[in-house]
Amino acid sequence: MKFSLEWLGDFVDVAAAGGAAGVRQLLDQAGIPIESVARSGEDSILDAEITPNRPDAMGHRGLAREIGAMSGTPARDLGDRYAEPPSQGDATEELTSIIIQVPRQCRRFGARLVRDVRDAQAPERVRARLAAVGGKSISAAVDATNYVLWDTSQPLHAFDFDRLAGGLLIVRRARRGERLVTLDGVERVLDPSDLVVADAERAVSLAGIMGGLDTAVTSSTRNVLLEAAWWDPVTIRRTARRLGMHTDASHRFERGADPDAIPAALNLAARLILESAGGVVAPGFLDAHGAAMRVRRTTLRLSRLRLLSGDSRIGLDFAEEALRRLGFASERKGKRLSVQIPLFRADARREDDLVEEVLRVWGYDRLPSRLPPATVPGSLREPLRAVEEKLTDRAAAAGFFETVSYPFVDRAADEGVWDEWLRATGTAPEPLGIENPLDATRRHLRATLLPGLLDSVSRNLRHGADGVSLFEVGRAFGAPGEPDRPESLESRRIAFATAGEMRGHWSTPERLRAADFFDAKGLVERLVEPWIAPEDLAWRPLRVGAFAPGAASAVDAPGGRLLGIVGLLSEEERRRRDMAVPVYAGELVLEALPSEPRPYRYREAPVHPAVVADLTFAQPRDLTWAAVTDFVRRRGVENLESLRFHDRYEDPRDPSGPVKATVRLVFRSPERTLEQQEVNEAVRRLAKEMEAELGVRV
């Protein structure tokens, strides 16, 4: 919001305050930072950032009050600037009238009539100042209203009095479907939540936002009716939002105007019109009141002031003076002040608000600084956060880069191919949608991290990477929870994807460099190892649209809870994403992991030597390793310490024929050294049973 230093000088001695630089510093202290200062001839234009609680400072008079309060410079005498202008003829009251039908939404409505004006420009001074704050000059009457807005922060509206049917104004709710063409030429369709100013026949102004076109002042206007009112902030804001309007007036009314500023604003506007457009001001102004504004009083205790500031040097004398400069009248009552809050400071309501006022004048930088004494050691409140952290470290250590992607998706286009996974994780069939999305095509919240992650992978490949490995830890949305507990709608996930070269070392033969399914599976085992031993994970094939059939697996945690998926992207999915190299991806559901890692345990080192025996057999292709280990485990071979998959050979000339597998059996007894003989015997017995039961040929 732009302010002219020269204009501010009407109210406070800006030179004594240190010119533009000094004013900037004082306003910083006040909490009204100046974004920039631009020279404009003799003047300096300050661009101030005014927070929504300070509508009173959205005019030069209010901003100058802040400067004066911070610097302690006394306010200038304003002479008759806001005084009743010279007037003659019939009183305003006799010429027009106002009826307020919505007393809570319109607490005060003032009007002044200037008659027999001629078409003229505003005085040069007015036009120059309006230009300085970025306004346009239109005519004496319109410029007068704009000038007053920037001067007092009270918005005004000017009507062509002769166009008002019945010569009167009615403040009421709009009728359903009532139409009004506003000054910008747009026809607005209103409803009863909107407030209008109407004449005897129709709405003539959208209250507090914009006047109507039909009754606006023009070059042929002879009689000008000036309106200055107080409007209910919430009502103005709702209408402005609904109609997509934002004006200098609505900006101020939404934040709260000062009903006490109405007479001064009308007087100044009438004076300005008189000065350039001539005419006659009708004596007095019409002052219609709705429900009364309550003047509030609040107590400020010295103890509260010192408690919140942490500064024992501040006393009530200082507080009283600071508040006085800001326009608050206070009365000393022992160790407290009884403070009357001016109507232009609707933001100040409570004792703590007064503390802030006093401290602004004191200067935050003068307050002492100390550390609160430490109490108890900190910890992680959410157990899954520890899980996320550990997974993040493990994924990074495994050669993956962490990424963050936007969670906005097109459910059908992005997540359709993951449908089986979404169903398996219990994500509600209805995704969480965004009612006002940034991008109309991505109007849902992701139910899996995978599409976003794969977008990043394909971007990297397009940039020419030989290989890329990425992961993301984040939330998926749309779990079947209760809206009353929004946390129940979320699921924490880690997703990873690896494409192309994984072992890019020069010593590794080219054909062995790319990632394969077992890299992806191994990553999952490594990621979750702190919580679940790899041998306790259960892997089973799973069909998911985005994965190649036969190269995708679900993995379950002990107890059968679904932990995640891993797979090779289907060729179709790769084509769609323009990925030339194989891509493996997976996602884990963090809620399926125990929140506590497995405890560290000591296991005694074995005393007796192991005896190792390899067993080679031809097996049918569809016999899984899980079936073999299951079978051996169920058999309960005596002294068998471990069973490892050792080697696998597939005859390239017979792609559907049997597969040769070698497994390594390690035997060890806790009590004695085993004889080779007995181990051989055990292996022979096992082999015979495997032949009989699993259809293998040893």
Added chain:
Amino acid sequence: MAQDTVQKVLRLFREEAKDSALSRAEFERLKGRFLGRDGLVPGLFGRVRELAPAERGEFGRQANAAKTEIEAHIGRLGEELARREASERERTSAVDVTLPGRSPRGGGLHPITIVRRRIEEIFLRMGYSIADGPEVESDFHNFEALNFPPDHPARDSQDTLLLDRAAKSPLLLRTHTSPVQIREMRRHGAPLRIIVPGRVYRKDEVDATHSPVFHQVEGLVVDRGISMADLKGTVSTFLEELFGKGIRTRFIPTFFPFVEPGVDVAMTCIFCGGSGCPKCKGSGWIEIMGAGMVHPRVLQGVAIDPEEYTGFAFGLGMDRVAMLKYGFPDLRLLFEGDERFLRGFSEQA
């Protein structure tokens, strides 16, 4: 006569073993010729039976001495040969030590994770706990309980992505981490000392300094006797820890609905040290965080008596901290997953 034979064998050996740089084949031949089963040395002992008993003692002694000498010498030659062979093997199998090593592939943490962990570490040491909350929030937690009334212009500064307007308390994507303040105060009451790092959402179009998704960290301390002085001390200590000693801080008033008084915190520009540069628009200061004393209405709303307890809260954007600390120019880089960018933060890079 017999002794002559011993001398002859010795002489022969000395002659033939003169060349100390024997090849493996020459060495084996030499060893076989003298010490092999049919070699000259065993042959000497075979002749003992041919000698008169009186001569046998002397002959045996001399033959044994010769055998010892020959064995020792062949032993030495053998060791030397083994050494020569080893060094030859090593010479031929030498590697180009300047070729790349086979190290595990390096991955890395996202810059936001790096910054977040640094911040968490600073506050954990000061006795703060790390709290967490949902990203899908109710209007109640995100706005109302934080003293943003419905239809209040203060909501304009936080353009919200709405999920379900019709819900009892409308659902939205949280616009800040502050709703976790409410959740934590409701659950744990006072005293309380937490930070809340997390992802937040605003309806902002993407550009170099705006993103609809970004990361905040929020701090909240509620206890007896907490004042603005505690806020100032905590925030200055934190910024010094994060950006380095010598960082000065400046506190000016501002407005956030959930604090009173409200504070804007600026720190000395880390690019120019406070003398003024384009990065700080010549002011020497960089706005870095918002803060304030917890509004009494917020405390009352969570059943904490504002007469007994006071508190302060602060919040800052971690994306901005990352951009300042590492000096990359465009916020969008954080969300593109470009490995070339991410690699820039890896310790292995």
